[in-house]
Amino acid sequence: MPRKVDHRARRELLADALMRLAAARGLEEVSLRHVAAEAGVSTGMVQHYFRTKDEMMAFALGMVMDRIRERSDGAVASATPRELVRGLLCEVLPLDETRRLENHVVLAFLAYAAVKPSIASGLRESAAGMREFLADQLRASGADGIDPERAAAGLLALVDGLGIQVLSRQLTEEAAIAALDSHLALIFD
Amino acid sequence: MPRKVDHRARRELLADALMRLAAARGLEEVSLRHVAAEAGVSTGMVQHYFRTKDEMMAFALGMVMDRIRERSDGAVASATPRELVRGLLCEVLPLDETRRLENHVVLAFLAYAAVKPSIASGLRESAAGMREFLADQLRASGADGIDPERAAAGLLALVDGLGIQVLSRQLTEEAAIAALDSHLALIFD
DNA sequence: CACTTTACATTGCGATTGTATTATCCTCGG
DNA sequence: CCGAGGATAATACAATCGCAATGTAAAGTG
Numbered sequence: 322m323p324r325k326v327d328h329r330a331r332r333e334l335l336a337d338a339l340m341r342l343a344a345a346r347g348l349e350e351v352s353l354r355h356v357a358a359e360a361g362v363s364t365g366m367v368q369h370y371f372r373t374k375d376e377m378m379a380f381a382l383g384m385v386m387d388r389i390r391e392r393s394d395g396a397v398a399s400a401t402p403r404e405l406v407r408g409l410l411c412e413v414l415p416l417d418e419t420r421r422l423e424n425h426v427v428l429a430f431l432a433y434a435a436v437k438p439s440i441a442s443g444l445r446e447s448a449a450g451m452r453e454f455l456a457d458q459l460r461a462s463g464a465d466g467i468d469p470e471r472a473a474a475g476l477l478a479l480v481d482g483l484g485i486q487v488l489s490r491q492l493t494e495e496a497a498i499a500a501l502d503s504h505l506a507l508i509f510d
Numbered sequence: 511m512p513r514k515v516d517h518r519a520r521r522e523l524l525a526d527a528l529m530r531l532a533a534a535r536g537l538e539e540v541s542l543r544h545v546a547a548e549a550g551v552s553t554g555m556v557q558h559y560f561r562t563k564d565e566m567m568a569f570a571l572g573m574v575m576d577r578i579r580e581r582s583d584g585a586v587a588s589a590t591p592r593e594l595v596r597g598l599l600c601e602v603l604p605l606d607e608t609r610r611l612e613n614h615v616v617l618a619f620l621a622y623a624a625v626k627p628s629i630a631s632g633l634r635e636s637a638a639g640m641r642e643f644l645a646d647q648l649r650a651s652g653a654d655g656i657d658p659e660r661a662a663a664g665l666l667a668l669v670d671g672l673g674i675q676v677l678s679r680q681l682t683e684e685a686a687i688a689a690l691d692s693h694l695a696l697i698f699d
Numbered sequence: 700c701a702c703t704t705t706a707c708a709t710t711g712c713g714a715t716t717g718t719a720t721t722a723t724c725c726t727c728g729g
Numbered sequence: 730c731c732g733a734g735g736a737t738a739a740t741a742c743a744a745t746c747g748c749a750a751t752g753t754a755a756a757g758t759g
Contacts, residue, residue: 325757331706345625346625347621347622347624347626348538348621349538350625352745352746352747353746353747354747362707364708364709365706365707365710366707368707368747369705369708372748373748374748425624428624429624431621431678432536432537432620432622433536433538433621435536435617435618435677435678436538436539441678445679448675471685471688471689471692474685474689475668475689475690477671477675478670478671478674478675478681478686478689479667479668480671481671481674481675482666482669482671482672482674483671485620485667485670485671486666486667486670488624489623489630489633490630490634491634491637491638496663499660500660500663503656503660503664504664507693507696507697508696514726514727514735514736515735541715541717542716542717543716543717551738552737552738552739553717553739554736554737554738554740555736557717558735558736558738561718563716563718
């Protein structure tokens with residue numbers, strides 16, 4: 322057996338470079354050469370780990386979604402359903418530099434997926450998982466007079482929209498949190 | 511004087527072709543040649559009416575936002591503030607083919623603007639106008655216990671998010687309307 | 700040591716990009 | 730009726746794209 326290398330780690334290194342590029346200059350600027358340069362490697366190495374550009378894009382998107390999900394899982398250590406829901410949703414909002422970058426990437430991929438169906442499915446199932454979790458929590462909270470599924474979809478859409486408005490500087494972080502809390506208050510109180 | 515042509519009309523013809531392309535194949539596929547081919551003209555003519563690609567993009571975005579605003583203005587013929595608000599918001603949702611196309615284009619430009627600040631300002635002021643109008647209506651409706659500004663921002667974010675989820679097939683049109691109505695009920699009732 | 704397999708770099712090809720330049724119309728004022 | 734000048738087209742150009750082919754270094758197995 323020849324020299325062994327952690328494939329997963331290498332691919333994540335390249336995907337990280339892709340993320341930085343996508344957040345800073347948009348998905349249009351993501352090319353094999355630019356990713357290679359950003360990662361400080363040769364374009365040949367990028368090709369060695371991703372057979373095609375699409376494969377690289379799909380991997381990067383999957384990585385971002387996985388990270389968001391992992392961080393969300395870690396954040397739901399609260400007791401009450403309401404705090405759980407708020408914690409999860411806040412974890413998605415671009416409230417620090419890390420999540421700001423992630424939101425940039427997700428937005429870029431949203432537009433990308435609107436046109437590339439093969440990419441869209443990954444985005445969809447990730448959102449579906451969150452919606453189920455939210456709906457379960459809303460059911461458990463026993464808020465009366467609201468449809469849990471519907472409210473979960475609304476909350477997810479609200480957080481999506483808030484994220485976009487924060488990214489495009491239409492809203493401050495504080496205003497986004499305030500809007501979220503208003504909505505939560507309407508649901509739970 | 512040589513032959514005269516309606517510049518504005520020509521630019522809108524080209525911008526229409528750009529919109530169709532952006533909606534069908536994404537902003538990455540928008541090039542001078544593709545726009546020219548879609549409009550059935552030469553690339554030279556595109557260059558004649560737009561000195562640079564950026565100028566073309568900016569004009570197309572402006573046109574889309576203007577159309578949305580005009581259509582929204584026409585739709586607010588309702589009596590009560592609540593119906594006004596609902597009418598305006600529904601006008602933004604991708605509920606028919608025209609608005610689906612527009613939403614696609616706006617989403618593409620959102621990602622584009624996240625990276626090109628010169629484009630972002632147009633998007634911002636358009637959203638600001640809507641937010642003011644919504645806040646005014648909410649104030650007039652005299653709903654108690656809610657901050658009009660905050661609720662307007664929340665509604666706008668919700669509709670943004672719902673639009674994205676409808677576009678990416680995470681939600682049906684009916685579910686989006688239902689989520690919107692749920693939110694409106696929470697605010698007004 | 701011979702050999703195979705993996706890791707990575709370099710180079711080149713054909714296509715496409717935005718832009719610049721040049722050429723050909725067509726129309727209207729003189 | 731004619732030529733000036735705007736409308737439109739055709740083409741050239743350098744840069745960049747994704748991708749494939751090819752080369753080299755290194756590491757493990759026989």
